[in-house]
Amino acid sequence: MIINRFFNPVNFKKMKNDFKFLLEMIKNDDYRGELDLALRDNYFNLYYKGNSLAKVTFCKGDSYIISINEKFFENTGAAQDKRFSVIERKDGYFEIVLDKKLLHPFFQKKYINQFISNIREVNNGEEITLEQAIITDNLEREDIIIIDRQIMDKIFKKRMDLLALHQVKENKNEYSFCVIEVKLGNNPELEDKVASQLADYVTHIKKNYDDYKYCYEKQYEQKRELDLIISPKYESIKIVRPVKGLIVVLGYSGIAKGRIAQLKSNHQGVQVEIFKYLLKIK
Numbered sequence: 001m002i003i004n005r006f007f008n009p010v011n012f013k014k015m016k017n018d019f020k021f022l023l024e025m026i027k028n029d030d031y032r033g034e035l036d037l038a039l040r041d042n043y044f045n046l047y048y049k050g051n052s053l054a055k056v057t058f059c060k061g062d063s064y065i066i067s068i069n070e071k072f073f074e075n076t077g078a079a080q081d082k083r084f085s086v087i088e089r090k091d092g093y094f095e096i097v098l099d100k101k102l103l104h105p106f107f108q109k110k111y112i113n114q115f116i117s118n119i120r121e122v123n124n125g126e127e128i129t130l131e132q133a134i135i136t137d138n139l140e141r142e143d144i145i146i147i148d149r150q151i152m153d154k155i156f157k158k159r160m161d162l163l164a165l166h167q168v169k170e171n172k173n174e175y176s177f178c179v180i181e182v183k184l185g186n187n188p189e190l191e192d193k194v195a196s197q198l199a200d201y202v203t204h205i206k207k208n209y210d211d212y213k214y215c216y217e218k219q220y221e222q223k224r225e226l227d228l229i230i231s232p233k234y235e236s237i238k239i240v241r242p243v244k245g246l247i248v249v250l251g252y253s254g255i256a257k258g259r260i261a262q263l264k265s266n267h268q269g270v271q272v273e274i275f276k277y278l279l280k281i282k
Contacts, residue, residue: 001211003153004041006219011042011058015226018062018100022046022107023226030109033136034116037228038149039219047149050128051119053112062100067093068115071122076114078106130250131161131182140231143167145175147216147223156204158197164246165216165239173234177205177212178244185249185256195267198245205243213239250275 007015026035036047043057055067073079073094083102088095098106135146144164151160161182165175179201183190189197205212220237223229247263249256253276260272 001215002155002208003151003211003215005148005151005215006039006041006222007058008042012222014058014100015044018064018103021104023228025107025109025112027227031112033139034132035112036132036135036149037226039222045150047132048116048119050125050130050132050149051122053115053119054107059097064098064100064103066096066098066106068096069122070094072115072118074118076111076118078111078114081105081111126184126251127161127182127187130184130248134162134180134182134248142232143170145220145229145232146180147219153208153211155208158200160201163216165220165237166244167232168240173232173237174240175237176240176242176244177216178246179205180246180248182248182250185252185254185259188259190247190249190256190259191262192266194247195263195270198247198270199267202243202245209241209243245271247272248275249273251277 006012023037025031026037034048035053038045038047043055045055046053051069051072053068053072057065057067059065070089070092078084084096084098084106086094087097096106131149135149138144138146144166146162147165148163149161151163152158160179162180164178164180166178168174168176179198181194181198181201183194187194217237217239220229221235224235247270249260249272253274256274260274264270264272
């Protein structure tokens, strides 16, 4: 398989047992829609507003490697906590090995909030923040599931922004893929480049459809069991053709208008969804 973004049975059991507290935290009103947990192969990413707050890798036995951006970790209570020793500093990230008994102390609410505060100061980009807004504003829909973000596989090294599942028929568990590219209205790629990017992504999934289908049907089942997907209520889904693409544009509408017109002129049939920060005062 060229893509594997779900846990093997051993790691899935560990996830349910060792991270039960974190799964509950994500559903809590304080973090609902802001913290997002993305399943990978032998690890998962915990995101805050599109930034990877931590990468958690499963190791043999009862230990885990936590990889966290040094800018997010420095000057926090966790950084001063002697229970958490950095084993390696690599490419701007700290790596910390934790026994399962130290997972809850490390990911306690106090430290999570300090990591979040640092992420806000770094401000890694408007478009990744927009990705999180799209995920948050489409939670608990039956017709659309944002199933994954920042998607790469073993042979395709370009990174897709978001991957959605779109319900084929109402009240049925059949869904089709929709690749979503997110752009701000002032991004010059809107004039032409984004359409080619999106076409490449859609074509790649079509060519490797069986692998993507298996991967995301399995990921859906695991997310449902972990309560990371509240709606729809289906225990499993069936992914069917076709594969679609969508460009989502937000903000800077005065600049975006001309670029989107040019984009549609150059690429007939491209689907573009435009969101505006439109005020209504009564």
